Amino acid sequence: MSLDQTSYRGRFAPSPTGPLHLGSLLTAWGSWLLARKAGGRWLVRIEDLDPPREVPGAAGLQLRTLAAFGLASDEPVVRQSERGPLYQAALDRLLDRGDAFHCHCSRRTLAANGGVHHQCVAAHAIDHPSVRFRVPPRTRLEFDDLIQGPVHQDVGSEVGDFVLRRADGPWAYQLAVVVDDAAQGITDVVRGADLLVSTPRQILLQRALGLSTPRHAHLPLLLDADxxxxxxxxxxxxxxxxxxxxxxxxxxAALGQDPSAHAGAASVAAMLSMAQREFDPSRIPGQPVAMPSLPDTSVTRRP
Structure with missing residues (x-):
């Protein structure tokens, strides 16, 4: 894995739907380690775009937890809920160019196509339609992920025209993340492998908006015993x-690093200092990792 040593800008972008768990910690620390390895900046962005799914106080709890683990944003924390004008400007550009369109289809009307939108099939207009990105048939995209390797997706057949703004109002993740990564100058998107399938859509949006495409590194998922x-x-x-x-x-250990390296690290500061010295990005596994057992004191058990 090759990392730019001069201008690297990475980020961790949790949604405030609950406290951080081991999987989110893996993403946070993995992205932090890659940024530090490159001598770059590490930012935190709160992706609070979906109020019904948010847990009151979760964003603050997440930030306090990150701080307890020694992971503090190098720049002021950004909240997507405060950035609507940026998303609207990007959406207007796409609509003006014909790359986006208003769609009156419901999920029910698209059920016959497995939920994939290729053309509008709604019989009646609705007052507040969604807005979709236009994906022509046979649109295929490929990119090289720094961890997962070559990725290929037939976006036209597998995804179709995807939502940029929902009919009930909220901005879609795909548009917001592209706009924010560009506005924050993100050079490297490091996140969980569950978001790998979203990356081709985001690259299409970046091209349509004339934005640069960051490098991508999708970290392995943590799996339970089942x-x-x-x-x-x-x-x-x-x-x-x-x-x-x-x-x-x-x-x-889940990041594939040598467990003997942290022997003697008796504090968070010592652990992070060791990690910056010993971290080897080439050891990060591409495949999911089974979650090891934790001592009872390492997590707060749910009642």
């Missing part, structure tokens, strides 16, 4: 901000 993604699992307990070291050791 092979489920940790965030979907009953094993998904919050990490314990009062005792960060056990969780950091687990995540260090």
């Amino acid at each position: 092979g489920r993604k940790l965030s979907k699992s009953l094993a998904c307990a919050p990490v314990d901000a009062s005792d960060p070291l056990p969780a950091l050791r687990v995540v260090w």
